[in-house]
Amino acid sequence: MLLWVTQANGALHEVNAQEGQTLLSAIQNASVDGLVAECGGNCVCATCHCYIDEAQIASIQPADDDEEQMLEFVAAERKDNSRLACQLQITSNMDGLKIQLPDRQF
Ligand code: FES
Numbered sequence: 001m002l003l004w005v006t007q008a009n010g011a012l013h014e015v016n017a018q019e020g021q022t023l024l025s026a027i028q029n030a031s032v033d034g035l036v037a038e039c040g041g042n043c044v045c046a047t048c049h050c051y052i053d054e055a056q057i058a059s060i061q062p063a064d065d066d067e068e069q070m071l072e073f074v075a076a077e078r079k080d081n082s083r084l085a086c087q088l089q090i091t092s093n094m095d096g097l098k099i100q101l102p103d104r105q106f
Contacts, residue, residue: 076102
C-alpha cells in the first residue's frame with residue numbers, strides 16, 4: 001500500500017508499506033529523513049515522532065499506555081494526532097494514510 005509522508009520542509013514522498021511492518025520501518029526503507037529513532041524502535045526515545053492526518057487518525061489503532069507515556073517526551077509540539085512511528089503497525093486500512101514529520105526530534 002502507499003502512504004504519503006510530508007517532511008517538515010514540505011517535501012512530499014510516496015512510501016510503500018507492507019501490512020505488519022511498522023510505520024518507522026516503512027519510512028526508513030524509503031530513505032525519507034525526519035525520524036531519528038535513536039532507540040531503534042523500542043519506545044524509549046520519542047525521536048520517531050510524527051503526526052497522522054487528523055481526518056484519518058480515528059481509523060487507526062490508538063496508542064497503548066507505553067506509547068502514550070513516551071509521547072510526553074517528544075521534542076516538537078505534541079498534538080492530538082501525535083504518534084510514535086515505531087509503535088504504529090501498518091494495517092490494511094492504512095492505504096493512502098498521510099503522515100507529517102515534525103521539524104525536530106530533539
Ligand atoms: S524509535 Fe525510539 S521511541 Fe520510537
